[in-house]
Amino acid sequence: MNIILERETNTPLYRQIMNQLIYQIDEGILYENFRLPSERELANQLGVNRSTVVRAYDELNAEGFVEKRASSGTYVIGQSEAQAVNHLRERIQFNYQKYQQNDYMTKVEEMIKMDASSVLDAYSGELPYNLIPNISLPNVNWQSFLSVEVSRLGYKPLRKNIATLVGKMYSYEPKIEEIMLTAGGQQSLVLLIQSLLKPGDTVALEDPSFFNGISVLNAMSIKVVRIPIDKDGLCLNELEDAIKKESIQLILTNPNFQNPTGTTMSLTRRKKLIALCELYRIPIIEDDVFGQLAYEAPSRIPLLKELSPQLVIYIGSLSKILGSRMQLGWIEAPVYVLDEVAKLRDEYETQLNIFPQVMASYAVSDPEFSEKLMVLRQTLEERMRYFIEAIKKELSSSLDYTMPKGGYYIWLTYTKRTLIKEDWRLLIKDSIVVLPGFVMSKEMQSCRVNVSRLTTKQIDLFIIKFKDIITQWNKHIEE
Known part of the structure; x- marks a missing residue:
């Protein structure tokens, strides 16, 4: 077994x-039941930190190349031809299921792309340009x-502006040194998950x-x-039951104007969530990308972040108010967390582009910005x-529904009978597009509607x- 590391590569x-x-296992150099060096031993041989080898072994284990045997070590897993065939079938089946699940979304996106003017688009997940x-x-x-x-955390004037923006929205203003700019909420989540978790860990989410x-x-x-x-x-109650059964390392929540349901977590529930996570020492990622649209x-x-600054990592976004093409978000977290996130981003990606950072800084520091944001909310x-x-x-x-306290999504739930996917396709045939619940979960009765994309005339239509579609759904009850 021979490993040569290149220190100057990315x-x-x-x-x-x-x-x-993986190459040596593939080539048969490392054969079935071959015992790999211990993590400490290999780290010493290669002159790297032991945690580097631990991560490599953990990911190889998660991907099925090796197995860890208690009090014995890490061993190469052999793969027979039958196992290889089964593994391939599982991957094909997984991809087929993913395709089936996203078939509705593919059809909708094709419709919007081909003839957006003839479609009542309550599906797209962003503001229309005119708002x-x-x-x-x-x-x-x-x-x-x-x-x-620009520092590793991003353009400082924009970070200051973001702290001010949050301070105006909540009775809480972040510290500049605890804000790191990212290319949007999705990148923030990916970087945090990769920094905080290792393969095989468990997360709880809504x-x-x-x-x-x-x-x-x-x-x-x-x-x-x-x-x-x-x-x-x-x-x-369900979360605490899960915590007692599982070793949960992280909780993801979107407490303000939740996507897709539009609900807002109550203050009582927030305090109990913090108390529960403090008891079990589980960190929380608070996704608040719609927070400025209350x-x-x-x-x-x-914010949950206000209630427990050290336990909660906060994610915000400017893309929800300045448009999706302005790929900008931020993470607010203790400095030691941001250091790890910055290291990870440096390993995998180039630095965040300076142009959107400076443009966004000009935008949010504009004297009229607060007034224009208020008009948008109204x-x-x-x-x-x-x-x-x-x-x-x-x-x-x-239909059942709850009036949201902010954002632009509302969650509609049909109450008469059990629906199937074909029922939702009736909307597509009538040029109405929404996001059905089955795209995100097993929920078949509900859909997310982006009301911001509909004018009052379009709402009437x-x-x-929709009333005509529901009449057709209701006919099945009579039959």
């Missing part, structure tokens, strides 16, 4: 160890742009939730425990109230068409 050391061991605050940007000297200094679609959880063989939510947020501003409900609330009044008038006997 490939992380643990990955180099993995790649060479994004219109900010005038100053003339910028190219040379001064290029000479801007159900339904967009967290279910984070591919890194599958890639790292992370076990996922899904906890139901109600009108007050995460159901803590209808009531400033918010009267404190517009979203008015549109949501109009939509709900229309639902009350025409569809209240068939949406209700007429």
